[in-house]
Each structure stands twice: as structure tokens, then as C-alpha cells.
Amino acid sequence: MLEDIQGAIPLGFLLSFMIGPVFFVLLETSALKxxxxxxxxxxxxxxxDIIFICIAYFSSFQLLENLSNQPGLYVFGGVILLVYGLTTFFKPGVRQDLSQPxxxxxxxxxxxxxxxxxxxxxxxxxxxxxLGVIIIVGPSLDNNSDRIVVFFSAMLATYFxxxxxxxLLAKQLKRKLTSNRIRFIKKGIGLVxxxxxxxxxxxxxxPMDNFNIEKGIERIEEIRE
Incomplete structure (x- = not known):
């Protein structure tokens, strides 16, 4: 079990630095609020993340099939992010008095x-x-539910x-923020x-083949055999 925790810690650390919308919005929220x-x-x-992990674990095979047959799910999520990003980018900035908390x-x-x-x-x-993490990590944990819970708990704890x-580091940036820099940050996040x-x-x-969905299904079938 200790080995499972040790294996999860590096993944949790890397997960925290994966560049995406959450990464930038988290830093902005800390610096401004x-x-x-x-x-x-x-x-x-x-x-x-916890909900996604549970969904992926209990229905990985069916989900991979659905994702390969319904690429519209990507389009739906992408459109929401696109609209939210455009709104953030073009929303007029409100001048803030940074001398007051x-x-x-x-x-x-x-x-x-x-x-x-x-x-x-x-x-x-x-x-x-x-889904990819579960497919890769599951066999190394012998598909043991207790070990999987420990692994992902340690991974998310490290991430958190x-x-x-x-x-804490982003909060220190508040001293250097001006109204113009805040507008620049918001536009940058909107662009991301x-x-x-x-x-x-x-x-x-x-084509969904580019994202190895079919390989993922084959991998699950191999594991279950």
C-alpha cells in the first residue's frame, strides 16, 4: 500500500501543473479574491474529478464505446468552454481599488x-x-478496488x-497587480x-482513432480476459 501511495504522489504533482483552463482560473482567483x-x-x-474517476472506474468499457460513437460530446463541451472564454475576453473590466481588500x-x-x-x-x-489513467494503472494495482482507492486518494491529495x-504564491502577486494588469490577465484567461x-x-x-479510444477498448478487453 505504501508503494501505491509513493507511485501516486508524482502523478498528483504533475496533474497540478497540467496547463488548462482550471490552472489559470485558479491562479487568477487566488491573486484577485x-x-x-x-x-x-x-x-x-x-x-x-472524484465524480469522473468513479464514472470511469465503474463504466470504463461502456464510456469508451460511447466516446468513440458520440464525438459530439467533445463538441458540446468545447462550445461551452468557447462561449465562456469569449465572454471572459470581451467582458468590460471593472476598475478595482486594489488598495482595499x-x-x-x-x-x-x-x-x-x-x-x-x-x-x-x-x-x-x-x-x-x-479513463486513460485507470486503463494504465489498473493492471499494476491488480484491479484491486482497495488499492485503486488508496492510489487515487493519494494522487488527489497530492494534487490538492x-x-x-x-x-499562496499567486496571492503574493496581488501587490504587483494594477487595473490594467487585471484586465490583461482576464483577457489572457479568456483566450486560454x-x-x-x-x-x-x-x-x-x-477521427476518434487519433485519440486511441479503440486501443483503450482493446486494452480493457485484454485486462478482463
């Missing part, structure tokens, strides 16, 4: 949690990622702890979201 706000946002992201209400915390959850959950690529350090959305949409229109 503070550590607690970013923590709530990140909890929403983690909950979405930004107040975050209880309602803001709820919206941040939902934002983190949905931003991760609508990205079908995240589900594909967890690493994100906490990222939030647009690019991620276009990538997902492109995946929906390209």
Missing part, C-alpha cells in the same frame, strides 16, 4: 464552488484523461496540497478558454 476563495474554487474542481460573500463562495465544478466537469477531455502552495474549447471541438470532428 484571496486564498479562501481559491480554496473553495479548487474544492469544486476536486469534486468534479476584495470582499467575498457567502454567495460568492457558492458561485466559486459551482464555477470550479462546472469548469472541470464540462471538459470531456478530463474524463478521457481519467500542491494547489494550496500555488494559491477559447483555445481549449476549440481543441475540444476539433477533437469532435476528427
Amino acid at each position: 484571496g486564498f479562501r476563495a481559491a480554496l473553495v474554487f479548487n474544492i469544486g474542481v476536486i469534486i468534479a 476584495l470582499k467575498v460573500t457567502k454567495g460568492d463562495y457558492l458561485s466559486l464552488f459551482i464555477k470550479g465544478f462546472l469548469l472541470n466537469f464540462i471538459n470531456i477531455g478530463v474524463l478521457v484523461f481519467w 496540497i500542491t494547489d494550496i502552495f500555488k494559491m 478558454l477559447v483555445i481549449c474549447g476549440l481543441v475540444l471541438i476539433t477533437k469532435g470532428f476528427l
